[in-house]
Amino acid sequence: MPRASEVTGELISELAERVGGRLSQSPSDLEGHSRDESHHEARAPWAVVRCQSVEDVQAVLEVCRRHLSPVIPFGAGTGLEGGAIPTRGGVSLDLSGMNRVLRVGQEDLDVTVEAGVTLSQLNSELGPLGLFFPVDPGSDPTLGGMVATRASGTMAVRYGTMASNVLGLKVVLASGEVVTTGGRARKSSAGYDLTHLFTGSEGTLGVVVEVTLRVQPLPETVAAAVCPMPDLRSAVTAVIEVIQLGIPVARIELLDEVMVDAINRYQGTDSPVTPTLLLEFHGAKGAVAEQVREVAQVVGARGGRLEEQATPEERSRLWERRHHALYAAKALRPHARTWSTDVCVPISRLADCLLETKAELERSRVLAPIVGHVGDGNFHLSFVLEEGEVEQLKEADELHSRMVERALRMGGTCTGEHGVGIGKAPFLLHEHPTGVGLMRQLKATLDPLGILNPGKVLVVEE
Numbered sequence: 479m480p481r482a483s484e485v486t487g488e489l490i491s492e493l494a495e496r497v498g499g500r501l502s503q504s505p506s507d508l509e510g511h512s513r514d515e516s517h518h519e520a521r522a523p524w525a526v527v528r529c530q531s532v533e534d535v536q537a538v539l540e541v542c543r544r545h546l547s548p549v550i551p552f553g554a555g556t557g558l559e560g561g562a563i564p565t566r567g568g569v570s571l572d573l574s575g576m577n578r579v580l581r582v583g584q585e586d587l588d589v590t591v592e593a594g595v596t597l598s599q600l601n602s603e604l605g606p607l608g609l610f611f612p613v614d615p616g617s618d619p620t621l622g623g624m625v626a627t628r629a630s631g632t633m634a635v636r637y638g639t640m641a642s643n644v645l646g647l648k649v650v651l652a653s654g655e656v657v658t659t660g661g662r663a664r665k666s667s668a669g670y671d672l673t674h675l676f677t678g679s680e681g682t683l684g685v686v687v688e689v690t691l692r693v694q695p696l697p698e699t700v701a702a703a704v705c706p707m708p709d710l711r712s713a714v715t716a717v718i719e720v721i722q723l724g725i726p727v728a729r730i731e732l733l734d735e736v737m738v739d740a741i742n743r744y745q746g747t748d749s750p751v752t753p754t755l756l757l758e759f760h761g762a763k764g765a766v767a768e769q770v771r772e773v774a775q776v777v778g779a780r781g782g783r784l785e786e787q788a789t790p791e792e793r794s795r796l797w798e799r800r801h802h803a804l805y806a807a808k809a810l811r812p813h814a815r816t817w818s819t820d821v822c823v824p825i826s827r828l829a830d831c832l833l834e835t836k837a838e839l840e841r842s843r844v845l846a847p848i849v850g851h852v853g854d855g856n857f858h859l860s861f862v863l864e865e866g867e868v869e870q871l872k873e874a875d876e877l878h879s880r881m882v883e884r885a886l887r888m889g890g891t892c893t894g895e896h897g898v899g900i901g902k903a904p905f906l907l908h909e910h911p912t913g914v915g916l917m918r919q920l921k922a923t924l925d926p927l928g929i930l931n932p933g934k935v936l937v938v939e940e
Contacts, residue, residue, distance in 0.1 A: 492544075492545075497529075500529065501525055511523050514563060516900075517816065517818075518563055518899075523550065524564075526552075529572065529576055530576060535687055536656070539929075542569055549568060550569070551686075553619060558818050559896045560900035561626070561900070566932050573593045574594040576593055577596070582693075587695070588693060590688065591621050594622060595620065596621070597621065600621065610694055610696055611693050613630060613631055613634065615895070624640050625644060625686050626680050627678065629897075630894070631895065632797070635853030640677060644660070645692060646661050646689075647660060647677070649685065661690075682934055697728075698763065699759075701759045701787075703757045703774075705757065705782045706754050706783060707754065710734060710753045711829060712782060713754070714732070716777045716779075717730055718825055719776050727773065731756040732755055732756075732850040733756070734753050736846075740803070740806040744805065757773060811862050817861040817874060817878075819878055819881075819896065820857065821856070821884075821890055822855050822856040823889065824855055825853075832850070844861060844874050846861045847860050847862075855894075898935045899934055899935070
């Protein structure tokens with residue numbers, strides 16, 4: 479790859495000729511595309527192109543191929559592992575302007591959107607039709623970004639992750655060729671599963687420009703509940719029992735007492751400062767009532783209590799607090815930065831992994847509230863790091879490494895939903911020691927010049 483100092487005006491002038499005013503080198507645009515929501519160091523691209531069509535994407539790739547310039551797809555910048563940071567310079571390919579909902583299939587419960595459509599935009603359009611898209615990471619990402627990271631979130635325990643909700647894709651390859659994968663049929667055995675190859679590839683194999691998704695009917699009845707628990711072990715054990723009993727909860731989230739305290743301070747609430755479960759139930763009225771009763775019995779047997787949130791306003795406030803958890807953690811230390819990371823383990827090992835991690839945190843000097851989509855065996859640490867505290871960062875790094883190693887030892891994964899990006903790349907070889915070689919072969923075949931989001935995912939031994 480050429481260094482920024484080696485890039486002549488030829489690349490920029492050719493891009494300007496092809497895409498006109500959609501090219502920007504303004505300081506604010508470069509800065510805005512230099513980072514995501516992760517703790518990783520910002521790096522400015524050489525230019526930003528705001529694409530409005532597939533043809534724009536193809537034009538940028540054509541010019542960048544000739545100049546061996548990196549191309550980094552960019553959606554909403556909400557990633558947590560540095561996947562959209564231009565670590566080697568290049569052109570930031572902003573897809574947020576490709577934001578049309580192209581088709582809604584009410585009868586088939588599917589929808590086709592451009593990659594820049596955001597989650598909130600999609601659900602705003604689906605709501606009046608009695609539909610919704612249930613994959614809910616907690617921020618407002620683009621659907622293309624959600625595909626790229628194989629995102630999930632609070633409702634994955636019931637509705638699955640992006641991997642199970644993407645029916646088909648339109649992808650522009652590094653060569654400029656447009657490939658359509660999958661389709662609208664609910665099942666197919668026609669050839670290799672290219673849809674899932676690109677889902678989770680983080681822009682390293684191709685640029686996702688169009689997505690066809692499953693959607694769901696809005697549930698007849700929705701109920702939510704808060705369950706304060708006496709301790710973390712009781713909370714995690716209750717979660718495991720709920721899942722093993724097959725109670726079809728739509729959401730089951732965990733906050734440790736540190737996070738509950740952070741949210742109280744940030745939101746001005748007065749919840750008991752104790753490990754707490756947040757739940758939501760979807761279905762017919764009678765079925766939801768039965769689910770609530772069953773969960774109340776489980777948490778009650780573990781010393782907790784279920785407090786139902788009866789009104790839509792209460793439910794909205796409940797999930798607003800959960801979705802703002804990272805900001806609440808950051809507010810615990812003014813001028814601090816956060817490092818949010820996650821692992822996922824088989825549900826039977828969740829208690830062991832989480833409690834061992836919590837014990838290490840309590841012995842350390844690092845502040846890191848815990849939250850989790852624990853119905854999937856997935857939990858997150860939100861390290862709160864004071865600027866300039868080198869030793870604090872070093873200790874957090876060591877805690878993070880041990881947490882990942884622990885999850886892998888228990889049959890889990892280094893990243894449940896954030897993606898690999900920069901931050902988890904060193905662990906990928908440990909998780910898939912024989913698979914990484916095949917991944918490299920796929921990368922070399924689809925992107926022989928290595929221009930697509932270089933330095934991400936397969937950074938080890940590159």
